[in-house]
Amino acid sequence: MHSCKGCSRTRITNMAENKKDLPPTAEVTMNGNLENGFNDNPLMPWFGMDIGGTLCKLVYFEPKDITNDELNSEVETLKNIRRYLTRNSAYGKTGHRDTHLQMNDVVIRDRRGTLHFIRFPTSEMGNFLSLARSKGLTNLGNIVSATGGGAYKFEEDFIKEVNMKLAKYDEFDSLIKGMLFVEANSRTECYYWANPTDDTLCAKVNYDFSNPYPFLLVNIGSGVSVLAVHGPDNYKRVSGTSIGGGTFLGLCCLLTGCNTFEEAIELATGGDNTHVDKLVRDIYGGDYERFGLPGDLVASSFGQMNSRDKRSKVSREDLARATLVTITNNIGSIARMCALQEKIEKVLFIGNFLRVNPISMKLLAYAMDYWSKGTMKALFLEHEGYFGAVGCLLQCNEVPPQS
Ligand SMILES: Nc1ncnc2c1ncn2[C@@H]1O[C@H](COP(=O)(O)OP(=O)(O)OP(=O)(O)O)[C@@H](O)[C@H]1O
Numbered sequence: 001m002h003s004c005k006g007c008s009r010t011r012i013t014n015m016a017e018n019k020k021d022l023p024p025t026a027e028v029t030m031n032g033n034l035e036n037g038f039n040d041n042p043l044m045p046w047f048g049m050d051i052g053g054t055l056c057k058l059v060y061f062e063p064k065d066i067t068n069d070e071l072n073s074e075v076e077t078l079k080n081i082r083r084y085l086t087r088n089s090a091y092g093k094t095g096h097r098d099t100h101l102q103m104n105d106v107v108i109r110d111r112r113g114t115l116h117f118i119r120f121p122t123s124e125m126g127n128f129l130s131l132a133r134s135k136g137l138t139n140l141g142n143i144v145s146a147t148g149g150g151a152y153k154f155e156e157d158f159i160k161e162v163n164m165k166l167a168k169y170d171e172f173d174s175l176i177k178g179m180l181f182v183e184a185n186s187r188t189e190c191y192y193w194a195n196p197t198d199d200t201l202c203a204k205v206n207y208d209f210s211n212p213y214p215f216l217l218v219n220i221g222s223g224v225s226v227l228a229v230h231g232p233d234n235y236k237r238v239s240g241t242s243i244g245g246g247t248f249l250g251l252c253c254l255l256t257g258c259n260t261f262e263e264a265i266e267l268a269t270g271g272d273n274t275h276v277d278k279l280v281r282d283i284y285g286g287d288y289e290r291f292g293l294p295g296d297l298v299a300s301s302f303g304q305m306n307s308r309d310k311r312s313k314v315s316r317e318d319l320a321r322a323t324l325v326t327i328t329n330n331i332g333s334i335a336r337m338c339a340l341q342e343k344i345e346k347v348l349f350i351g352n353f354l355r356v357n358p359i360s361m362k363l364l365a366y367a368m369d370y371w372s373k374g375t376m377k378a379l380f381l382e383h384e385g386y387f388g389a390v391g392c393l394l395q396c397n398e399v400p401p402q403s
């Protein structure tokens with residue numbers, strides 16, 4: 001099958017000419033993709049979408065090795081899309097490009113280019129599809145790789161609104177493939193927090209993840225999934241909890257009247273959870289020494305809020321902080337039990353709950369270290385919420401999509 005470097009839309013004619021070389025069940029569409037959505041070198045533009053319960057992540061591969069021939073034969077819509085995506089960092093009212101995460105000089109399917117990372121709320125899918133339509137995506141009739149629950153939920157909408165077929169990939173296959181690719185292509189991707197409880201000494205330190213297996217992958221999205229990963233294609237989902245990033249945001253909005261994740265994190269940064277939680281020392285007057293429970297440990301999350309007097313004194317900031325600490329500690333505790341059960345020492349925390357959220361990362365780092373007596377290590381990745389989107393972009397040339 002034809003798959004030369006430097007070809008994108010020029011392959012339209014070539015693919016059609018080579019139709020006789022294709023397997024008997026595969027049909028070529030007008031744009032050169034195969035009817036079953038599987039192609040060894042799909043046409044540009046290359047997108048990977050992870051449509052989650054809260055956020056939709058879109059990864060766009062911008063080819064940087066375009067030849068003059070290719071540029072001349074490229075359809076106008078494709079040029080416009082490239083310009084629009086790469087010259088802006090805000091799209092509509094709620095779309096953002098995380099320019100600090102951009103990855104230059106990556107090679108995918110023998111093409112060299114830049115990966116761009118874009119996100120918008122999944123609740124804005126209708127507006128996203130209208131925008132895509134207004135930019136001419138309908139004319140391309142392309143197939144887009146997608147993962148996450150929304151790849152199933154919105155499949156019909158993509159066909160109806162933008163004439164796009166989704167090639168669907170499993171969210172955890174995508175997550176693992178994406179994180180391994182990004183980690184291998186960025187030397188500063190993986191890190192841990194040194195001295196997480198000491199504000200003056202606390203620092204992000206690079207971690208060499210070149211010998212990764214086995215590791216526990218804790219994906220903190222709207223909900224939480226815990227995967228034990230033993231090899232690139234060898235993993236199992238060992239646990240999960242519905243008390244995740246969506247719970248934090250939902251409860252925080254209810255308790256403080258805030259409206260965005262950024263606002264919730266800002267409030268939490270200025271708050272003190274000890275005004276809300278009941279600590280071991282509130283119960284014991286100090287440490288519970290016999291069982292090694294220090295006095296400043298939370299004994300009961302929100303445990304002071306049964307008192308009318310205490311309620312009248314807490315601030316929105318305190319409530320936001322207590323919500324963040326409660327959710328984070330619960331996830332940390334589940335992660336630690338899973339790591340223990342699976343006999344795994346490296347615990348990698350990812351997902352957009354950790355976006356702009358050093359409080360939770362440091363809490364997780366401290367809790368994993370403290371409760372495991374130094375045997376487990378909490379690790380983090382810079383592209384925290386984008387691995388599913390990268391993974392499904394990568395898979396569209398190597399794995400047939402799901403039906
Ligand atoms: N700008 C934002 N808007 C909303 N939530 C955000 C934002 N930034 C970070 N978050 C946090 O990230 C969480 C979503 O994370 P992520 O995108 O990894 O999951 P998802 O794919 O939407 O969910 P799931 O995988 O469970 O379907 C939210 O619940 C919230 O806690």
Ligand SMILES: CC(C)(CO)[C@@H](O)C(=O)NCCC(=O)O
Binds near residue numbers: 171222223
């Ligand atoms: C349903 C998914 C997998 C969607 O990404 C995620 O939100 C999740 O793992 N939720 C937790 C479900 C549970 O195990 O209780």
